[in-house]
Amino acid sequence: MVPRNRELERSEAARHALVVAAVDLFTEKGFADTATSEVVNRAGLTRAAFYHHFTDKETLFEAAAEAVEARVGDRVRAAAAGLDGDPAESLRVSAQAFLDACLEPEVRRLLLREAPSVLGWQWWNGADRPRGPWGLLVETLAAAIRGGVLPAQPAEPLAHLLHGALLRAGVVMTSGARGEGARDAMAAAVRRLVDSLLAGDRS
Known part of the structure; x- marks a missing residue:
């Protein structure tokens, strides 16, 4: 046996x-x-x-998408490793690492193009999968709030807004419809968005 x-x-x-x-x-x-x-x-x-x-191809696709999503989370964590003492820079680096990951073929195809239609928008939002980018974003924002670089507030509502912006940026960057300059333009827009959050009123 x-x-x-x-x-x-x-x-x-x-x-x-x-x-x-x-x-x-x-x-x-x-x-x-x-x-x-x-x-x-x-x-x-x-x-x-x-x-x-x-049970079927859909459940297999979900497992494949979750595996790719976990790799994205691992990549973002690796990029921000060692920045625990600088929550502002950790947030900037994490956002850029996510955008960089969106350019990988498996991320572009499975997560950005096909997951919304195959698995639905609720899955795509990712709020119930803490290992992936969503969970990491909540952690990063919570650290920034504790560190005083963001105003005192619940982390999750802000995470929903920023996560949505990052996903949309990834879709635009990889769609090909806006030309080769889309990547740099979206990355710059995300940097300005993050910097505006960090420069906001702390009260």
């Missing part, structure tokens, strides 16, 4: 392989043009393994 912990490791490894394959294929082909059989084949697994972890 295979020990239970080894079975669990195998199961987790299989799920991870499916998610990795899904991220690759959804990035390459999009949600509509990717079949679950392609994901299974690329992962080197069976249909039974797929249905052990996922």
Whole structure:
């Protein structure tokens, strides 16, 4: 009999392989043009393994999108590492790191283009996923408020506003409709927005 912990490791490894394959294929082909059989084949697994972890293509896409979102959160955290003593700079750096992450193909395709239609706007808002950018933004704003660089206020309402601005900036930057200058223009606009928050009345 295979020990239970080894079975669990195998199961987790299989799920991870499916998610990795899904991220690759959804990035390459999009949600509509990717079949679950392609994901299974690329992962080197069976249909039974797929249905052990996922009920359909939508639940697989959600897992893939969450994996990409977690990478974005990790990237932002890494960029702001060591800035705990400077909450203002941490907020600036975190915002720029998020915009930089939006230029990655998997972020652009899965999170900015397809997640709103496949998973819905409530999912896209991200407020129930603390590991991703939303949770990190709440943490960063709360630290800025505690540090006195933002006025005393609840962090979450401000996080909703800034998160929405960052997501929209990412969409505009990656849509291609506004030309090559859109990236620099949106990054500059976000910097001005963050600086205006930091320069506001502290009372």
